[in-house]
Amino acid sequence: MNAHCTRLHLFMDGELSESDAEGFRSHLPRCAACEGGLRDLLQLELLAARALGTGVAEQPASKPQGNVVALGAWVRKNARVVAPLAMAASLCAIFVPRMLPAADVPAVVFLANQTTRELEARLSDPRADIHRPYSPMRGGADGLEAGKVTLPLRPLAEMEERKDFRGIVAAYVLHGQWQQAQAVLAREPESLERDIDLSVVALQEGRYQDALNRLDQQVLPKAPRNPQALWNRALALRALGQKDSAAAAFDQVAGLKEPGWSDEARGLAKGLREEAAR
Secondary structure (H helix, E strand, C coil), rough: HHHHHHHHHHHHCCCCCCHHHHHHHHHHHHHHHHHHHHHHHHHHHHHHHHCCCCCCCCCCCCCCCCCCCHHHHHHHHHHHHHHHHHHHHHHHHHHHHCCCCCCCCCCCCCCCCCCEEEECCCCCCCCCCCCCCCCCCCCCCCCCCCCCCCHHHHHHHHHHHHHHHHHHHHHHHCCCHHHHHHHHHHCCCHHHHHHHHHHHHHCCCCCCCHHHHHHHHHHHCCCCHHHHHHHHHHHHHCCCCCHHHHHHHHHHHHHHCCCCCCHHHHHHHHHHHHHHHH
C-alpha cells in the first residue's frame, strides 16, 4: 500500500486536486486493491440505483444515504476511467453470483455474528429472525454499532440474481437502510411475507395503526398463528397504548413455544400487565 491507496474515496468524491487525481489515475491500473475497491463501490452504486429504480445517484457527495456513495458528478468527470470498470462491474453483478452457492451468505449480511439484536420487530425471512436478546444499541460479537457494519456487496448481487426479495429487504432493514428496503418491497410480489415486512417498516416509521391494520386484515386472517405477525401486532398494540391487548398478543407468541422468542414474549406480557396494574 502507498499514499495513493488511502485516497480512493477522495478520488471518487472528486475531492483531489487535478494533479493528485491524475496521479491516482496512473496508480490505479497498477494496484489490484484500489482497482478492486473502485469496482466494488461502482457495483454498490449500480445495485442501489437498481433498487431505487433510478440511474446513477445524483445526491451531493456530502449527503450519502446509508453506505451508498454518491457518484453522479464523479462519473461525469472521470468517464474514461469509469467506462471499462463499470462494464466489468455490471458483468460481475450478472455472472459472479451464479458461481456462488446459495447458502454461502456471510454472517454479517443478516448480522448472525451479533449476540444481541437492535431491531425489536420481526422480519419474515427466517435468516433474519433468529432470536437474540433485544438491545437498542447493538453490542454483538464485533462490538460494532448500527451503521458501522458494512453491508457487503456480493451477497446482495447474488440475492438479486435469484430474485430473493425477502433476503434483500431483511439485509437492508437490519443495516438501517430503510429507503432501500422500501424500494425493494415496492418491487416484491404480493404475499403474506411482504405484508409482514411492510408492517416492520410501518412500525419503524411510527405508523402503528397502519401496521396493526395490515396485520389484522392481510396476514392473520390467512395465517392466525404466524409468529412474526403476532409479535409485530403486539408491538403495534403496545405503541398504541393498548397494554392488555398487547399482553394477550405476546401470550399468543409465548404459546408457540419458540426458543427464545417465547420467553421474551412471556416477559413482555408480564411487564405490560404490571404497568397496567400500576
